[in-house]
Amino acid sequence: GIQVEQSPPDLILQEGANSTLRCNFSDSVNNLQWFHQNPWGQLINLFYIPSGTKQNGRLSATTVATERYSLLYISSSQTTDSGVYFCAVPSGSTDKLIFGTGTRLQVFP
């Protein structure tokens, strides 16, 4: 099945810093999502981004499907950005969404 790898596994930042999270996947995909799991456990949909670039406030994402990776950019990080960031892609032609292992982000004041 498709493999999804995320890096780095852990990231510690001071408030105001910028960061880039990476998601590599082993096969062609027709969609990709980024999620944020906050410290309370809620999974929040950040981007649905099969290709190209999208921006939402301080967050933006780029997927280069032909090279099988996606990047999530967080600018001017805030303590509320803390949590785990997951990317997820479908397995083959199914609806089965396969999650990466996540990047755990801690932002300190």
Add this chain to the structure above:
Amino acid sequence: DAGVIQSPRHEVTEMGQEVTLRCKPISGHNSLFWYRQTMMRGLELLIYFNNNVPIDDSGMPEDRFSAKMPNASFSTLKIQPSEPRDSAVYFCASRRSAGNGYTFGSGTRLTVV
């Protein structure tokens, strides 16, 4: 839009008891997914439905687990009998159709003692 609604938020039960988790998807969404999250295995798909019909239940761990979707606005995941290793957070998600993103509920934290 109230989002995907799951109940209960927390459940503590004794080994051997039956547990029923509930999910109300977003109105108009045609697909519903049940996921389980543990420290060891991360997020795993258990089963999903399209238009109330189960499509893939290959992730259901064993016969103790069953899921139903009697109509477009309700689904249940049942564990009978429950075991301590079933302790996890169970998420329900829905999606309008292929080509759209998933929306997750807040999850049910299950503890089996």
